[in-house]
Amino acid sequence: MPAGATPQRAEEHGAMANILHARRIDPRVGEWLAQAEAIDEVAKANLRHIRRNFERTAKVPAKLATALAKTTSLAHGVWARARADEDVAAFLPILQEVVDLRKEEAAAVAGNADPYDALLDDYEAGATGAQLAAMFDALRPRLVALRAAILEQPAPAQLNQIFDEAGQLALSHKLALAFGYDVQNGRIDQAVHPFSSGSGLDVRITTRTSAHDPFGCFYSTVHEVGHAAYEQGIDAQHLLTPLGRGVSMGVHESQSRIYENQLGRSRAFTGWLYGQMRDMFGDFGIADEDAFFATVNRVSDGFIRTEADEVQYNLHVLLRFDLERALIAGDLAVGDLEAAWNDRFAADFGFAVDRPSNGVLQDVHWSEGLFGYFPTYSLGNVYAGCLHEALRKAVPDLDSGLAKGDTSQATGWLRDNLQKYGGLRTPVETITHAAGGPPSEGPLLAYLEDKFGAIYGL
Structure with a gap:
């Protein structure tokens, strides 16, 4: 879009x-909901979603909804x-x-409850x-200590050579297929910031390349395939209904x-990926599979959330969660946001x-009014920890397939x-059903401490 077209x-x-x-709060919807009866589990779940959306939207004045859309x-x-000019x-x-x-x-929706909720x-x-x-x-505290x-x-x-773009894209396509992406109902394109969109029979993802960092391409692709596979994996009977999408951002992020x-x-x-990279790029300076595993999981200082390793990623999210919660509560003034950010970053990252x-200014979320979105990134990691623990118990020989590039x-x-x-289920019910117990941070912390403890000899 041309820069001058923004207004x-x-x-x-x-x-x-x-x-x-106006369409979403049509009084007829309320009348239909009052008369509707759920005849089975699927109908009950559909009505839950429809009622929740209708009741929430009805609490927000039309003038406010319009102002929010225009202002964001x-x-x-x-x-x-401002980001380009470094001008907070x-x-x-x-803001x-x-x-x-x-x-x-938030006040209109929450009533007497917590506005941030x-x-x-x-x-x-x-x-x-x-x-x-x-x-x-x-x-x-355990992430900071780790x-x-x-x-x-x-x-x-570290990797220290040029990796051609065509080779990166070819291998990233192979990775997408290895993780079950259905390209008959999806496609892969390039973008500055990778994302996934769509549902059902039309799901699309993007990836990016960097000459010095092929991992950015490979793992962005795998990450977005996780989102896409969730949408492609939903039972066909739910398509084009409220149940035909991922149930929440946190559950989506878990995938x-x-x-x-x-x-x-x-x-x-990564042992399999090492062989694939050598076939594609030749000798790229990493001695063997063990060294490659360590390189893929290398922990290093950095400012950017989207580029952070597994150990530090959640620290970036927790910083944003605490700050935005304070903003909505009125405990932090917008004018003090930069100083609060810088102080917290120094405390957590050193x-x-x-x-x-x-x-x-690194993230777009607050400019778009997405308050409440950031914590779902870490919640997704917590959910993933629970799911991984259950998966390992259910499939004890999982590594034998992964070592061959078979994730099926x-x-x-x-x-x-x-x-x-x-x-079909609420977010917590979805994770509890799959993992065999309610969500907890314990499995994620154990996974991180075990994995990185082994890599770094802790």
């Missing part, structure tokens, strides 16, 4: 939001320019508008800020993260933010125990 685009977004809001559309453009001050005024509007929306519920139905804070408070212990040890080797990390970065699978694009035992188990149900 017009914002007006269009506002107009569309107003029209859609404008804010995205302002954020992009240029972004703060419109204040976004925060004020989202707080107004009302925003979180958009992405993870049933979750509360207090529940997540308790879970994340248990994660943080990070510190790792960084005291010698670092594994992308277990594909990418517990499976894709495992010792067994070094200072060097510029805003590596700090408070793992992806089949995930499809049969989680993916095919779509939105």
